[in-house]
Each structure stands twice: as C-alpha cells, then as structure tokens.
Amino acid sequence: MSAAPTVLVVDDEARLRELVRGYLEQAGFQVTLADNGLRALELARRQPPDLVVLDLMLPGIDGLEVCRQLRSFSDAYVLMLTARAEEIDRVIGLEVGADDYLTKPFSPRELVARVRAILRRPRTSPTGEPAAPPTLRFGPLTIDHARHEARLAGAPLALTSLEYDLLAALAAHPGRAFTRAQLLDRVWGDDYFGDDHVVDVHIANLRKKLGDDPAQPQFIATVRGVGYRFVEPQ
Structure with missing residues (x-):
C-alpha cells in the first residue's frame, strides 16, 4: 500500500492549524505543522511534502516569499490561504507558483476537497488519449x-x-x-x-x-x- 500524501500546513493561528490538521488526518493525510515561514521552509527541506497549505499573512516572511523560496527547491503543490478577497492577492499568489487559493473564512471540508482535487490532478496526458511521444x-x-x-x-x-x-x-x-x-x-x-x-x-x-x-x-x-x-x- 502506498504511503498517504503528506501535507504541510503553515499558519500562525494555532486554533486554525489544529482544526485543519484534524480534518486532513481524518481524510487520511499525513500532516506537518509550521507557525511561520522560516519553520515551513526548514520542514519542507527536511521532510518534502506533497502539498503545502500556506497562509498569505505570516509573521516574519509572508506567504508570497515562502512560496517563492519553496519553488527554488520543491515541486510540492501549494494551496494559498488569504484573509483578503482582493483579486490582486490571488493573482500575485498564483504568479509566485501557488496552484490554487482559498479565501478565509472557509469550510474545512472545502479545504480537504481542494487538497484532494489538486493531488488528483491528471498529469500531462488525459486518460483515453494516445500517449504523447516521450x-x-x-x-x-x-x-x-x-x-x-x-x-x-x-x-x-x-x-x-x-x-x-x-x-x-x-x-x-x-x-x-x-x-x-x-x-x-x-x-x-x-x-x-x-x-x-x-x-x-x-x-x-x-x-x-x-x-x-x-x-x-x-x-x-x-x-x-x-x-x-x-x-x-x-
């Protein structure tokens, strides 16, 4: 049996981190927590995650800078969390390498569904079509x-x-x-x-x-x- 996908949750709100961890673990994911950007980058280097749930507003270096640095050594998917609904925040997050975004407040069940959807994303050639040349x-x-x-x-x-x-x-x-x-x-x-x-x-x-x-x-x-x-x- 293959190992469960690993998710790194990065948020400075302890209550939210634990809430998200509970829902993700219940859904079968392995979860690691970080409360700031530097700790997140350290963990991502030491224990490479499959996906990072990354808050935009973090103490020290913010989520955008974390995403930029993460992209220099990791290919993990990134789901960006933002407390602001302005389109510019979402666009900038995607431009630095995030795969998707979710605006706070959000339903933990929706977050789990987004994580599942990102990890199930088809790679390169859709099913049922001839494989592309190598x-x-x-x-x-x-x-x-x-x-x-x-x-x-x-x-x-x-x-x-x-x-x-x-x-x-x-x-x-x-x-x-x-x-x-x-x-x-x-x-x-x-x-x-x-x-x-x-x-x-x-x-x-x-x-x-x-x-x-x-x-x-x-x-x-x-x-x-x-x-x-x-x-x-x-």
Whole structure:
C-alpha cells in the first residue's frame, strides 16, 4: 500500500492549524505543522511534502516569499490561504507558483476537497488519449515527458508542475484551440472548484518563462473569444 500524501500546513493561528490538521488526518493525510515561514521552509527541506497549505499573512516572511523560496527547491503543490478577497492577492499568489487559493473564512471540508482535487490532478496526458511521444521538439523548445522537463535552447526552464502540465497539454495538439474550461479539465481536473481566471495567470507565467511575446507568439497564441492554442510549427 502506498504511503498517504503528506501535507504541510503553515499558519500562525494555532486554533486554525489544529482544526485543519484534524480534518486532513481524518481524510487520511499525513500532516506537518509550521507557525511561520522560516519553520515551513526548514520542514519542507527536511521532510518534502506533497502539498503545502500556506497562509498569505505570516509573521516574519509572508506567504508570497515562502512560496517563492519553496519553488527554488520543491515541486510540492501549494494551496494559498488569504484573509483578503482582493483579486490582486490571488493573482500575485498564483504568479509566485501557488496552484490554487482559498479565501478565509472557509469550510474545512472545502479545504480537504481542494487538497484532494489538486493531488488528483491528471498529469500531462488525459486518460483515453494516445500517449504523447516521450520528447516533443518545437524549434528551440524541447518537452521531455520522461524527465517531466522543458528546455529552451538547451537550458532547463524553471516551471512548476502545473506550468509544465499546461504547456504539455497545449503542445500535445499544436494548432488546436482549447477553451479555458477544457484546459481546467485537462490540467486542474474536472473536480476543480475555482474560476477559469487561473488559466490566464499561468499562461502569462509560461509566456514570461518562454520569452514569448503574446503579440507575436512563437509558442502560445491567444484565440480571441475561445482560449489558447500552441502555435503549429512552420
């Protein structure tokens, strides 16, 4: 039997930490707790988690900085918690590498459902479709499924797992236009609870890392009124 997924819960509110831990352990997860960002990074290095539930407002270094540093050495999923509903907080959280966000106050059951949904997210190729070739090449861009890695002009791209999956999903069908809903289905999973705005944020992140100009795209083109497509090789 495979080990239960591990979740690192980072929040400075002891009552909330314990509440979330109780619900996650009841759902079958192994849980580690941290009350500040430095402790969270220390634990993540020592005992790599599968997913991090990360509060935005932390003493010392905040959740955004924790997420930035975490992304330098960990591929764990990140579910960001924010007490503020402003869109800018959510967007910034996603831009630094968070996979999803949840606004306080929230139902602990919804948090557990989000954690399950993130961990069940399909990887690269959806079920029922032919497996993609182990390596795809598009000019200077190489997508290596065996290594779960993308390279640009020979240099590895620092992509999160979600960014890699999004790129791979688009590149598997060059020229095909995908709606945001279709990309959510393929990359986030059909039980994703959030809105489709996350697709735009992660596409923007991908473009930055690829050095892709939306006005003259080499890799990812916007299809007005529809969504996005991977540019067909010439």
